[in-house]
Amino acid sequence: MAAARHRTGAGPIVDSKSAAVAELMLEVAQCFFRIRALGQKTGLITSWGGGAFGFMRSLALLGPLTVPRIAQMRPTSRQRMQRLADELAAEGLVKFVANPRHRRSKLVQLTRKGDARYRELNARFRVIASTMGVALTEADIRKTTETVRQLSDDVKARSERLS
Numbered sequence: 001m002a003a004a005r006h007r008t009g010a011g012p013i014v015d016s017k018s019a020a021v022a023e024l025m026l027e028v029a030q031c032f033f034r035i036r037a038l039g040q041k042t043g044l045i046t047s048w049g050g051g052a053f054g055f056m057r058s059l060a061l062l063g064p065l066t067v068p069r070i071a072q073m074r075p076t077s078r079q080r081m082q083r084l085a086d087e088l089a090a091e092g093l094v095k096f097v098a099n100p101r102h103r104r105s106k107l108v109q110l111t112r113k114g115d116a117r118y119r120e121l122n123a124r125f126r127v128i129a130s131t132m133g134v135a136l137t138e139a140d141i142r143k144t145t146e147t148v149r150q151l152s153d154d155v156k157a158r159s160e161r162l163s
Helices: 016-042 052-062 067-072 078-090 112-130 138-162
Strands: 005-007 013-015 094-099 102-110
Touching: 013 016, 016 112, 016 138, 052 078, 052 102, 052 112, 067 078, 067 102, 078 094, 102 112
Parallel strands: none
Antiparallel strands: 005 013, 094 102
């Protein structure tokens, strides 16, 4: 069945698929803000919005990284990630180590305390996740995850072309 198409003023033709994509993007954004609020309430996200859990997760999964590399992996600034790295270092959760590839850009690495904290936060995250989406099947959730990942990749590629 063909999608309904119409013009929006002098702009491009809008069809039902583009309307669905727009709706998905708005729902994902709304969901993100709700996830962030929940993360702040549960300690997975710092009070000023920095994603300590996500930062530590990157280090746990990928090993030591530079602050600029971590910032590239997220749609955020190096300065914001530096602030988070400094905050985590002050808590003894990460440390800065020499980088054999770059004299001035140190690597950020989880400490033993940081690894233990990451594992604790990950367990807490899994408990929260286990109570959500009860009306959905695992297949529905995995399909939705893949759909959002594809949309995210498309947004990232479009953003890079505009840079």
